[in-house]
Amino acid sequence: xxxxxxxxxxxxxxxxxxxxxxxxxxxxxRVNQDHSSRLMPAIVELMNDVNIKPNELGKIVVAEGPxxxxxxxxxxxxxxxxxxxxxxxxxxxxxxxxxxxxxxxxDGLVCSFFDAxxxxxxxxxxxxxxxxxxxxxxxxxxxxxxxxxxxLSINEEVILLSPDIDKFxxxxxxxxxxxxxxxxxxxxxxxxxxxxxxxxxxxxDNLHQLTPEYLRMAEAEVNWLKAKExxxxx
Amino acid sequence: xxxxxxxxxxxxxxxETAAAIIKNGREIITNIVASQIESHMRFGGVxxxxxxxxxxxxxxxxxxxxxxxxxxxxxxxDAIAVTEGPGLVGALIIGVxxxxxxxxxxxxxxxxxxxxxxHIYANQLENEFEFPLLALIVSGGHTELIVMKEHGKYEVIxxxxxxxxxxxxxxxxxxxxxxxxxxxxxxxxxxxxxETIEFxxxxxxxxxxxxxFSGLKSAVINYIHNKKxxxxxxxxxxxxxxxxxxxxxxxxxxxxxAAIEYDVKQVIVAGGVAANSGLRTALEERxxxxxxxxxxxxxxxxxxxxxxxxxxxxxLYEKEEFADWDLNANPGLILx
Ligand SMILES: [Zn+2]
Numbered sequence: 001x002x003x004x005x006x007x008x009x010x011x012x013x014x015x016x017x018x019x020x021x022x023x024x025x026x027x028x029x030r031v032n033q034d035h036s037s038r039l040m041p042a043i044v045e046l047m048n049d050v051n052i053k054p055n056e057l058g059k060i061v062v063a064e065g066p067x068x069x070x071x072x073x074x075x076x077x078x079x080x081x082x083x084x085x086x087x088x089x090x091x092x093x094x095x096x097x098x099x100x101x102x103x104x105x106x107d108g109l110v111c112s113f114f115d116a117x118x119x120x121x122x123x124x125x126x127x128x129x130x131x132x133x134x135x136x137x138x139x140x141x142x143x144x145x146x147x148x149x150x151x152l153s154i155n156e157e158v159i160l161l162s163p164d165i166d167k168f169x170x171x172x173x174x175x176x177x178x179x180x181x182x183x184x185x186x187x188x189x190x191x192x193x194x195x196x197x198x199x200x201x202x203x204x205d206n207l208h209q210l211t212p213e214y215l216r217m218a219e220a221e222v223n224w225l226k227a228k229e230x231x232x233x234x
Numbered sequence: 235x236x237x238x239x240x241x242x243x244x245x246x247x248x249x250e251t252a253a254a255i256i257k258n259g260r261e262i263i264t265n266i267v268a269s270q271i272e273s274h275m276r277f278g279g280v281x282x283x284x285x286x287x288x289x290x291x292x293x294x295x296x297x298x299x300x301x302x303x304x305x306x307x308x309x310x311x312d313a314i315a316v317t318e319g320p321g322l323v324g325a326l327i328i329g330v331x332x333x334x335x336x337x338x339x340x341x342x343x344x345x346x347x348x349x350x351x352x353h354i355y356a357n358q359l360e361n362e363f364e365f366p367l368l369a370l371i372v373s374g375g376h377t378e379l380i381v382m383k384e385h386g387k388y389e390v391i392x393x394x395x396x397x398x399x400x401x402x403x404x405x406x407x408x409x410x411x412x413x414x415x416x417x418x419x420x421x422x423x424x425x426x427x428x429e430t431i432e433f434x435x436x437x438x439x440x441x442x443x444x445x446x447f448s449g450l451k452s453a454v455i456n457y458i459h460n461k462k463x464x465x466x467x468x469x470x471x472x473x474x475x476x477x478x479x480x481x482x483x484x485x486x487x488x489x490x491x492a493a494i495e496y497d498v499k500q501v502i503v504a505g506g507v508a509a510n511s512g513l514r515t516a517l518e519e520r521x522x523x524x525x526x527x528x529x530x531x532x533x534x535x536x537x538x539x540x541x542x543x544x545x546x547x548x549x550l551y552e553k554e555e556f557a558d559w560d561l562n563a564n565p566g567l568i569l570x
Contacts (some may be wrong), residue, residue: 036327039560040334069283070304073290077328081335084294085308190258208295211287212437218283224276 001058004043004082005195008035008075008164009067009095010114015193016041017050021200023193025050030163030189035074042183043078057086061192061199064092066139067114072212080207082184089204093195094213096139102187103159103196104131109129111151115164116141119171123147125154133198141215144168148176157181163188164180237335239312241545242300244293246329247321247349248375249280250290253300254540255311259548262359264303265534266456269291280317281405287369289414293332300540308340315547317500318557319345319567320563326563334559343556345547348569349538351388352374353504353525356535364499370489372513374400374417379488380569381496386549388569391492392443399481401556402447406454406477410470413515421510424478427471431457433480443488447514450480482516491518502529510534 011067013035016026025046029038062079065072071149072095077190083090099112107130113123138148152160160180162168165188172180202216219223238258245252249270252509270288274280278415289567316333319326330346337344353376354369360401369380377399379392397405400417407416411425433453436446454477493501508530521528535542 033564036331037560039331039561040338044338046544054341054478069286070327073286073324076288078333078335080294081297081332082339084297085336085339112520122321179513211291214287215529216289217280220277220284 002056003059003061003196003199004054004057005061005192006043006075006079007061007063007095007098007190007192007195008039008071008228009065010071011068012163012168012189013038013042015046016189016196017046017191018193020198021197022041024193028192029190031093035071036215039074039078040211046076054086057082058088059199060088060090061195062092063095063195064091064097064210065095065101065115065142066116068213069093069214071091076210076213080210081114083207089179090207092204092205092210092213093198094121094124094139095190097126097133097135097191097198098194099161100124100126101133101198102161102190104128106159107131109136109154109156109158110161111158113147113164116168121168125150131196138176139213140213144171146175149180151176154215155179159183161188213234235362239551240306240310241313241315241345241544241547242297242301242311243315243347243540243547244290244297244329244333245317245349245352245538245543246293246325247317247319248325248538249274249288250538251296251542252298252538254544255300255306256359256544256548257550259355259545260358262541263306265539266296266299266301266303267539268296275414276322280322280410285322286328288449289325289328293328297332297336309340309424311340313343313345313551314340314393315345315347315546317349317352317543318458318561319349319564321349321565323563326565330561334561338559343459343551343554344554344561345550346557346561347543347546347550348567350380350569351546352542354380354382354388354502354503356531356539356542357502358545359541360531360537361529366496366498367500367502368489368493368496368498369502369504369507370485372399372485372503372507373486374404375396376505377447379443379492381492381498381528390569391496392488394445394447395525396448398447399445399447399450399485400505402451402481403507405451407457409458411472411531417507417510420474420478423471423511425472427469427473427475429476429519430469431476431477433457433476435480435484437484440559441506445484445490446489449480450477478510478512482513486516486520487546491516493524497525500527500529502530504536506537507531507562512516
């Protein structure tokens with residue numbers, strides 16, 4: 001079976017094609033955004049390159065977020081539309097789990113995160129045990145300080161992975177620096193193949209119900225709830 | 235073109251997720267619209283981020299219904315059309331990417347459509363076009379007068395310099411404490427009042443077909459503000475009637491003048507505000523004595539829908555003007 005994977009959750013665009021568990025094509029670019037015009041050409045080019053026709057696809061795996069709202073919407077929309085029109089299964093995988101998978105070769109704790117602005121991050125904590133990944137703490141939107149506190153309370157060596165690692169290095173306390181291993185820059189980019197490897201153990205999602213995992217309400221909704229609360233206090 | 239053809243069309247430019255199948259650009263096979271109005275009501279207007287989230291949730295559901303209710307197979311679909319712009323960028327992106335993915339998966343040509351061209355071609359689902367024709371487009375985002383001398387060619391002869399007519403309706407409705415969306419509320423209230431207040435009419439320069447509604451909007455706000463300061467009661471119905479009369483007067487006179495000057499064979503009205511009964515009645519009144527037929531589509535074709543996109547796409551389909559896979563949403567797309 002042929003699997004197509006799509007990850008547009010950050011400014012990195014990733015697409016891969018696998019035959020069973022074997023990689024046959026892959027494309028990663030990191031130019032700033034505009035996934036909307038670049039995702040479909042990337043998929044078409046890659047499929048043409050390895051002579052795969054759309055109707056040969058057997059499964060779509062997509063990074064569902066968290067990440068850039070627009071980015072994950074583009075990936076999820078394309079994935080859903082492909083799966084719907086080709087009538088094939090779709091599986092959504094956490095963008096953070098896919099990034100954490102970069103640390104597969106070493107057992108232990110991994111923390112993957114994306115910049116969520118104002119010193120906040122979308123972060124997940126995972127553990128590899130004999131090459132098998134499990135989630136230690138569900139993906140969440142929290143301050144970088146709060147994330148550090150959680151890692152310190154676990155108090156174990158941890159691999160930190162983030163495409164925004166440079167920005168956060170300057171914010172790290174000495175305590176966390178003692179626990180953390182920060183690999184070379186290229187490791188901080190999720191390989192789109194990871195999505196397919198993670199999806200192997202998962203059953204298909206309900207196509208129509210599948211939505212991006214934003215991990216955060218829209219700002220208008222937050223403000224509306226606040227105003228409503230204030231109103232009811234009076 | 236002798237053979238029948240079917241276009242699957244998608245529209246997501248604002249707060250409706252819509253899909254439709256159109257035969258030969260003239261006949262609706264299916265026309266599905268999922269409206270988000272309920273969800274935006276509490277915010278008093280369309281919130282772009284919320285609109286985008288809804289579009290992702292609805293897009294395949296709406297498409298699925300369009301295909302299922304048509305009882306058609308993919309082999310029978312000849313092209314995929316989608317609104318390229320103008321509109322909310324995050325909302326447009328969903329339709330554009332869905333259309334590209336489906337067109338690629340099913341090996342169909344991809345047709346990008348201008349949203350306003352769609353509003354004009356909503357009329358082709360009811361009547362044949364006769365050129366030259368004049369189109370008045372009035373909606374929450376647009377107020378435009380367009381002359382067409384042939385299919386697919388648009389000459390904008392007038393447009394709003396500030397607020398769109400529908401925007402003015404929504405803003406005035408807000409100062410009158412009417413619920414969102416304000417247009418239909420004002421229309422309803424206007425039927426109960428009398429035109430007792432003299433609000434300004436922006437005619438602009440003598441030969442101009444442009445519009446301006448911000449002055450009128452401010453006049454209404456000032457009027458209400460003054461009344462409130464003097465502790466005088468406000469007759470909301472009279473405000474609604476007077477305001478609506480001011481908008482309608484300008485729309486109608488400019489449309490009529492343009493229709494005569496350009497010697498058109500048809501006048502088409504389209505866009506959400508074309509649903510306004512005050513405007514419809516006054517237009518019919520104004521054009522009654524003229525020889526120019528006036529065409530206003532039924533309400534469900536005035537508001538945003540994908541059937542109109544499929545109709546407008548037929549012109550591009552016949553000319554084989556297709557898009558590449560790098561097609562992107564274009565929120566500021568210009569009609570040519
Ligand atoms: Zn519209």
